[in-house]
Amino acid sequence: MKKNLKVLLLGYNGANNTGSEARLLAIIEDIRAILGNEALITIPTLNKENLERYLKEDKFLKVAPISSIFFFDIRKLVKEHDVLLLVEGSCYMDTWTSALLWAFLWATKCAKDFKKPSIAYAVDVGHLSSFNRWLVKREASKTDLILTRTESAAQELQKIGVKAPIQTTADCAFTFKTEKDDDEILKEIWPESDSGVVGLAPIDFYLWPVVMRPWGKKENLYKWPYYYSRSKSRVDGSERLALKWAEEADRIIEKRGKRVALICMEELDEPLAVCIKNKMKKPEMVKIFSSRKYNASTMTSILRSLELLVTSRYHAGVLSLEAQVLQIAIGHDTRLRGFYKELGLENYLLDYMSSEIWYKLEEKVNELLENPEAQQKLLKDGFIQHIGRARKNPEILKGFLQERGWKVKT
Template sequence: MQKNTATHDFKSGEKFTGPRVLLVGYNGANNTGSEARLLTIIDDIRSLLGPHVQITVPTLNEENLRRYLDEDEYLHIAPIPSIFFFAIDKLVKEHDLVLLVEGSCYMDTWTSALLWAFLWATRSAHKQKKPCVAYAVDAGELSSLNRWLVKREASKTDLIITRTMHAQKRLEEIGVTAPLNSTADCAFTFSPEPKDHDFLTKIWPEVSNGVVGLAVVDFSLWPVVIRPWGRKENLYKWPYYFSRSRERMNTREKLVKGWARIADQIIKEHSKEVALIGMEALDQPLAQDILRGMENKDSCRVISSNEYNASQMTSMLSQLDLLVTSRYHSAVLSLRALVPQIAVGHDPRLTSFYQDLHLFPDYFLHHDDPNLWEDLNQKIGLLLDNTDLQKDTLEEGLTQQVNLSQKNRIILGEFLKENGTMPGED
């Protein structure tokens, strides 16, 4: 990486000096986890390369990204088109270091297009001889084609830091030969702003007996597929369309009915309020349908990343009496407050995390378990009646995960020293 490389501001044309860092990820999707990760990674980079380091964040959703990221002379937002190959090549050429910052990096659970974007950025950096680091990322389910692509292209990465040991093992099994290291997710070191203290109480002052959070995911939407055309209601951003079929719609309807029944049981049996949590914008329609299907609507609210930023959502999560989650980052961001939790999982991320926390299999349920809703209701009752049941396990897990997360910055700093020039060096 070059030190004090003279270049030009992408908008004003004014000259500046300093290393240039490109952050390639799922930026601007109103996703609380991605937002928390991005802000933490920006802090990590500035702590290592100084406050004048030039950082560029590419995005398909510029308007959303500007909700929580303030552009200035050192931080740049770069809109890119849906067909991203040439845009990524150009951005890589303009920068000195490429970081892959999306947690769900090496998996095609959501869509192959995201995976290909990250692999293309790696390929472009390798071709242009720019250092490339995958920063605290995960690995999960992959098709045969994508396993082959990951083996070929991810091996060109200069360093891959995985956020679990399980992810590192998956990449090794695939045959990735890049240097590998495992730590924990960046979001473990993310903290809400002081102004957002007691945020849940501020937005829901009527609560008197505590809140149980249900962080839901519409599994039926995924994966997003690439098509030249399709139904308008299924369009995410051309040419990407949500998956739809009669079977998928039946799955969604079962989710709505199951979650609605669980929410009503929590309210009636435990006298708690229920927050239906949308950790990503795409979770909100499912949460709203669940609310419509409930009997006790007055004791329930939808709390969504469409309305609130990562600081506010994290503060809200920390005030819950119990979290039931299908979202990885709601589990991560609530851990600092030692909120008891149960997972309803649908991909390897929560499975790996619960294994690390030693909550698997006792507090982990798969979304297609035949007795899902009965078992979930039982576990909810157990934890609400025994509020300290998980306390020691969560405390131990928190200490371990925070310590591992703090190593991300250290490992990146060592990489920069070995592969370039840190500020203050000749």
């Protein structure tokens, strides 16, 4: 049996994204539980400094900076490792940018070329252009195993025509463990929050997708050559979105006597959060919590201390579920749709394009604050179901590696 397996974890790493951070740390735990602490793990990133906020390099864990034009770097890394794991949850979608999708498909192709086994580890499927659907069908079929985190994602891959073996588990972040010192962190950071806190985790839908171009306005630059999609109509859309969130936050404060936490699950959510707070009548009742400042453990503990969560971020819903925090989603892609379908919460999923969305949101917030029992059993049962499925991820990975002759822990 082979020893000291070299594992490459390719994902959205180093972006100060709470969900990606929680997933990555949970996956590293999975690998070490299977292979021991001497497994050689490499994590590529566009931003090494951000990644090192919560991961320290040592002889068994390496952070590998890669270029934003990633083809050569990824191919070299795949060649140097024994197995490839795609660890980004939003793996097979172009909602955010086609470039990220192409990076994952390119790595899969390279693994096939070099006869290295590859596995997509608890991933999702979302919007794809016609070209990208064709590309996913062709390249994702070269994966040795795809684990999807919802049944609807598995069905969509099959519908696209992907021929790789597919199994459904659940998101790795369900097994993420917080630090004990963070259990009461919200009260420590915000002593005035005793009256109860409603969390809002918004996304600026009008920034996406990020597109590749040789130049553009500096304020729209993500990382060259990637720029946010911006135009006058999109900027106006962002302003309207911030105003509506601000109005709902003020209503929660004035009518319900609650404080409001603006949760930035990714650093990129901060400008919208600041804009929302600036438009409010009662900004003194609001605090912004950003993944730029707080690590995944702290952010998760804050989420689990909320009385109610209104989220456009998938992982805010996932990470708060263990504490059975009441939740409502304003969705714009398939991730929350699939998740809420499995939880039985379809009535609490609102479409951000609906003309009645803010009226319906007010209605749902009132309903849950007045009658929390309407959700609590669904949340409890949903967590039990998902944590059980998430624990299958390392079991399946262990069997996958054993079949290929690698030594695993017994």
